[in-house]
Amino acid sequence: MRDFYEKKQAFRIYHGSTNSTRPISFQQDKMIDTSTLTHVLKVDNNSRTVLVEPNVPMDLLVKATIPYGLLPPVVMEFPGITVGGGFAGTSGESSSFKYGFFHHTVNWVELVLPNGDIVNISETNLPDLFHGAAGSFGTLGVTTLLELQLIEATKYVELTYHPVTSVEAAVYKLRSAAQDTSIDYLDGILFSLDRGVILTGRLTNSRHADWKIQRFSHSTDPWFYLHAQKTFIESMDSSKPGASITEAIPLVDYLFRYDRGGFWVGYYAFKYFVTPFNRITRWLLDPFMHTRVMYHALHESGHAHRYIIQDLALPQSTAKTFIEYVDEAFGIYPLWLCPVRQTEADQLSLHPYTLPADTKKELLINVGLWGPGPIRHDRFVEVNRELEHKVHELSGMKWLYAHAYYTESEFWSIYDRKWYDSLRSKYGAQHLPSVYDKVTVDTVASKKAISGIWGIWPMSGLYGVARATISKNYLLSSERLSYQAWGLMIAFIQLIVAIIYKLLPFQSAKITDEDKKSD
Numbered sequence: 001m002r003d004f005y006e007k008k009q010a011f012r013i014y015h016g017s018t019n020s021t022r023p024i025s026f027q028q029d030k031m032i033d034t035s036t037l038t039h040v041l042k043v044d045n046n047s048r049t050v051l052v053e054p055n056v057p058m059d060l061l062v063k064a065t066i067p068y069g070l071l072p073p074v075v076m077e078f079p080g081i082t083v084g085g086g087f088a089g090t091s092g093e094s095s096s097f098k099y100g101f102f103h104h105t106v107n108w109v110e111l112v113l114p115n116g117d118i119v120n121i122s123e124t125n126l127p128d129l130f131h132g133a134a135g136s137f138g139t140l141g142v143t144t145l146l147e148l149q150l151i152e153a154t155k156y157v158e159l160t161y162h163p164v165t166s167v168e169a170a171v172y173k174l175r176s177a178a179q180d181t182s183i184d185y186l187d188g189i190l191f192s193l194d195r196g197v198i199l200t201g202r203l204t205n206s207r208h209a210d211w212k213i214q215r216f217s218h219s220t221d222p223w224f225y226l227h228a229q230k231t232f233i234e235s236m237d238s239s240k241p242g243a244s245i246t247e248a249i250p251l252v253d254y255l256f257r258y259d260r261g262g263f264w265v266g267y268y269a270f271k272y273f274v275t276p277f278n279r280i281t282r283w284l285l286d287p288f289m290h291t292r293v294m295y296h297a298l299h300e301s302g303h304a305h306r307y308i309i310q311d312l313a314l315p316q317s318t319a320k321t322f323i324e325y326v327d328e329a330f331g332i333y334p335l336w337l338c339p340v341r342q343t344e345a346d347q348l349s350l351h352p353y354t355l356p357a358d359t360k361k362e363l364l365i366n367v368g369l370w371g372p373g374p375i376r377h378d379r380f381v382e383v384n385r386e387l388e389h390k391v392h393e394l395s396g397m398k399w400l401y402a403h404a405y406y407t408e409s410e411f412w413s414i415y416d417r418k419w420y421d422s423l424r425s426k427y428g429a430q431h432l433p434s435v436y437d438k439v440t441v442d443t444v445a446s447k448k449a450i451s452g453i454w455g456i457w458p459m460s461g462l463y464g465v466a467r468a469t470i471s472k473n474y475l476l477s478s479e480r481l482s483y484q485a486w487g488l489m490i491a492f493i494q495l496i497v498a499i500i501y502k503l504l505p506f507q508s509a510k511i512t513d514e515d516k517k518s519d
Contacts, residue, residue: 001032001142002116008431013138015055015082032142034084040064041145048150049107054084054143062255071153071251073099077258080292084143089401090135092313092340092366094187094201097178100341103134110145114429118144132423135350137400137438140429154203157185157254158211160246161231162198164188167320171365173198174339175316178363185254188337189228193327197232198337207248214247216257219286222279223261225334262291264334265370268307269294272461293468301464302449304403306380308332308373310387313340314396315362322394326369329386336368350435352397352414366399377447381405400439411436 004010014033037053040061044050045068052061059079065071076091085091086102087109099105108122111133121130133140164170170188177186177200185201207213215221222230231245249257261267261282266289270277275285282289288297298304308330314322316339323335342364369387373380384405391398392414398404404411415435424430454460 001112001114004030004032005115005428005431010431010433012433013142015084034142034144037084037144043068043070043150045070050148050150052083052146052148054087054146055082057082058086059252059256062252065150066153066251068150069153070150072148073105073151074102075255076102077256078262078291079256079259080295083146083148087134087143087146088136088138090399092338092364092399094185094199094338097174097186097339097341097363098184100343101134104343105149106134107147107149109133109143109147111141111143113141113427114432128423129427132350132420135400136420137435139432139435139438140424140427152203154205154251156204156207156213156248157251158202158204158207158246159185159214159249159254160200160244161228161235162200162244163232163235163242164196164198165194165242167193167323170196170198170337171316171319174337174365175363178339178341186339189225190323190335190337191229191232191333193324195232196337197228199228201249201254203251204248208246211246211248214249215253216249216260217253219260219283221253221260223264223266223282224257225261225264229334259291260286260289262289262294263336263368263370265307265309266294268372269297269461273458288465288468297464297468299464300467301460302454303460303464305377305446305450306373306375308369308371308380308384308387310369310384310402311366311399312369312387312391312396313364313366313399314391314394316365317362318394318396319365319367322367322390322396325390326367329383329390330369330371332369332371336366336370338366338368340364340366350415350420352392364397377443377450381441381443400435403441404439405441405443406436408436408440411440 009030012031014031014035035055038055038060039053040050040056041053042051043065048070050061050065050070050072052064056064057080058076061072061083062075074086074091074093074095076086076093081091087106091102092100093102096102108120108125109130110118111121111129112118119126119129121127121133123130129140133143162173164173167190170190174186174188177183177198180200182202183200184203186199188196188198190196214227216224216227235241235243235245267277269275269288270281270285275281287293298307312322319337326332326335340363342361374383384403388398388405388410406414420435421430424432424434450460454463
């Protein structure tokens, strides 16, 4: 660090893994390697805290704290997301209506400043840097250690599915449930404008005799969103249409319920490879359908430049208008709804400073928009920019883990450059890449990444799968691989048949609605 500082040379931090959809590139001589900082050092029952290095992923963090009967208040739904990533990025999950963003549960951080000095930052020691480093993507220093708060863990989550039949009903239910202090987890899924479920969870060690125990972690278990959709249908078809349904979910299964299938983005992999999407094929291909493997394939294939993967947070007062806009402009479903509590500390971090004062105290509703974008790259960029403008127009904010298409002037008209630059100057970080440098998309490079041979179906997809297959993440997720190897062979044959079909002259030339949208 000191060597880079003396040379005033920028560097990148290599963590060893990522759950960002942004392109990643490193130069060996311009890199700080923190990939070995993967240890949980101490769990303290008395203070209910855990001392943890930044590259500890969520699943290993939970595994380390549960034997003590403790649990982090905010656990990101993907097991591979790291503690450092949650702090340096912006993470809000189904308990965030209660506890706020992940970084709100951090007591203090050990940070290596750009000049090589090591400091401990907290609410009472260098508070400006403590708040500034949260959500600044490592542009103020390198995180090496964190102390996190913990809460009491239980055996189950009592999960209740509340069917809703309009966007208004969904927003109202989220807002009212967020006021219920007995609820520990809260999120929702919209399957269309008039079909959805709001999900309320309570930590519990006991279960009612009528509650079914439902799991989501094994290859034979359903994907969570499909199970939620099935539950909605069962409720609407029952003798009491719209009645809520409650189940007991083992704690860890609940925390990582969206891992298999990556919420529902895994569905598009089946569609891309023209593979039947059913319970059997999901079981056969389960090793590929865990988020660690899916992120690996996403980066290697270049498909991050083809899919709209954005999380947008809107004040509850404008959430309905935004969802209706998304329905008309994109028509992508399902949508994830996750309420997030704002605090005064958020105004001291890298959050949009241009938001109206009356919305800064509102409950935010995060809308997860994940699905295929237009085929033409220019149009893909254009719709992403339109999305960013709409979010700003409705006093919302976007998570910067994803692709950002703002111009530099647009970006700094939303975020407080004067505050940010003064902080970088105070702590000697001017020579490091800025947040804008790290999150903005190079549209020329992204277009090149999907051109040529990589633009020919299914070359990029096959390459991404091949690279993911030889990764350690694939090997870690491979359950009953000897059986599922047969499934991979069947899927490969299916793919060959699909390729032949697409190449034969008698295939239909009909233009679909999806094709029309892409033009």
